[in-house]
Amino acid sequence: MTALSASRPWIVYWLLHATDLLSRGDPLPEPLRLRAATTVLRFQHPSGGFGGGVGQRPHLAATYAAVHALGLTRDTHVWERVDRAGMYRFLMRCKQPDGSFVVCEGGEVDLRGTYCALTVARLLNIVTPELTDKCIDFIARCQSHDGGLAAIPHSEAHGGYTFCGLAAALVLGQAHMLDLDALLGWCIRRQMPLEGGFQGRPNKLVDGCYSWWVGGVFELLDAAFTLRDGRQGSSKQERDAEASLRPSMAWNRQALQEYILLACQSDRGGLIDKPGKYPDPYHTCYVLSGLAAAQYAYDVVADDQGLGVRFVSREGEVCVVGPVDNLLHPVDPIHNVRPDVVEEMGGFFRERPLDLETLKGE
Numbered sequence: 001m002t003a004l005s006a007s008r009p010w011i012v013y014w015l016l017h018a019t020d021l022l023s024r025g026d027p028l029p030e031p032l033r034l035r036a037a038t039t040v041l042r043f044q045h046p047s048g049g050f051g052g053g054v055g056q057r058p059h060l061a062a063t064y065a066a067v068h069a070l071g072l073t074r075d076t077h078v079w080e081r082v083d084r085a086g087m088y089r090f091l092m093r094c095k096q097p098d099g100s101f102v103v104c105e106g107g108e109v110d111l112r113g114t115y116c117a118l119t120v121a122r123l124l125n126i127v128t129p130e131l132t133d134k135c136i137d138f139i140a141r142c143q144s145h146d147g148g149l150a151a152i153p154h155s156e157a158h159g160g161y162t163f164c165g166l167a168a169a170l171v172l173g174q175a176h177m178l179d180l181d182a183l184l185g186w187c188i189r190r191q192m193p194l195e196g197g198f199q200g201r202p203n204k205l206v207d208g209c210y211s212w213w214v215g216g217v218f219e220l221l222d223a224a225f226t227l228r229d230g231r232q233g234s235s236k237q238e239r240d241a242e243a244s245l246r247p248s249m250a251w252n253r254q255a256l257q258e259y260i261l262l263a264c265q266s267d268r269g270g271l272i273d274k275p276g277k278y279p280d281p282y283h284t285c286y287v288l289s290g291l292a293a294a295q296y297a298y299d300v301v302a303d304d305q306g307l308g309v310r311f312v313s314r315e316g317e318v319c320v321v322g323p324v325d326n327l328l329h330p331v332d333p334i335h336n337v338r339p340d341v342v343e344e345m346g347g348f349f350r351e352r353p354l355d356l357e358t359l360k361g362e
């Protein structure tokens, strides 16, 4: 585990979220949530943000994992212990003049940084014009000639960064600044005709984790197209007609579920990249997240409470391959936690706004 000693909040997030997606309506067991909270809170850095382990310097990826793991505890006393003022200062220390974020002070810039910073700020209600200034310009510069998004401008598009860039653009409410048609085409081409699973970039192999990084992008694209084209039917009939034209209808949900169920389950438990590989918490989390994305359709609702856009799973409209027991919980397409976590944590901090004007002067 030495190799993962800087990824401790990730391990907690991957395992809690995977368990949460599988649980049959019950909340996660209290002792598990408490242990997770105690562990993760120890990674909070006095200067703001979370590190990958005790005493480690803060990092945006570790911070994303920590905040989402704390969200999964569904414990408001735990949420109160997040130092939001320190977090805001940390995010602003990572912010670069061109709208990008370094993943840690002195570290590299890439779209993971943008996604992690903006999703955390959204959940904690610390989004300001200073934080979001020029972010969309940087994201748009990462869109490659073939339609996908890369880690940084002028690089090769990849599923992981495509997800990060589009999700972050939606948090900003500015996904229309991307070439969405090219992006949709790029994602469709990533579904492998033989296996049904996704590859992360052209001429590479299928891998179960892209079930989320690419499979999950179709729901984001639905939201982006809906916001761009202003289509939001008021009647159920209108919404049904629109639903049949959405990007999320353009991929094969059944084929992905077959790949996951038949090729990505390890006989020792847990989920895997492809047959012959060992299970690990990362693949267990993202393969399950991809399975949930393949099972549900969502209505995109313009949010009146400051979240920009909300996803509400379309009632009664599920697509389950195999026994109905295979049905997971729905997942929020931007944050990759169950939608109630986003609602509750987002709502909790919306009721407790911070005076960020004061912070800016410090």
Ligand SMILES: CC(C)=CCC/C(C)=C/CC/C(C)=C/COP(=O)(O)OP(=O)(O)O
Pocket (backbone or CB within 6 Å): 061, 064, 112, 115, 116, 158, 159, 160, 161, 164, 199, 200, 201, 204, 205, 207, 213
């Ligand atoms: C929020 C957050 C931390 C997001 C991470 C996004 C993510 C999964 C990025 C992928 C990084 C990358 C270039 C992998 C390629 O590995 P590879 O060359 O081994 O794989 P490949 O052959 O499938 O391309």
Ligand SMILES: [Zn+2]
Pocket (backbone or CB within 6 Å): 207, 208, 209, 210, 273, 283
């Ligand atoms: Zn993988």
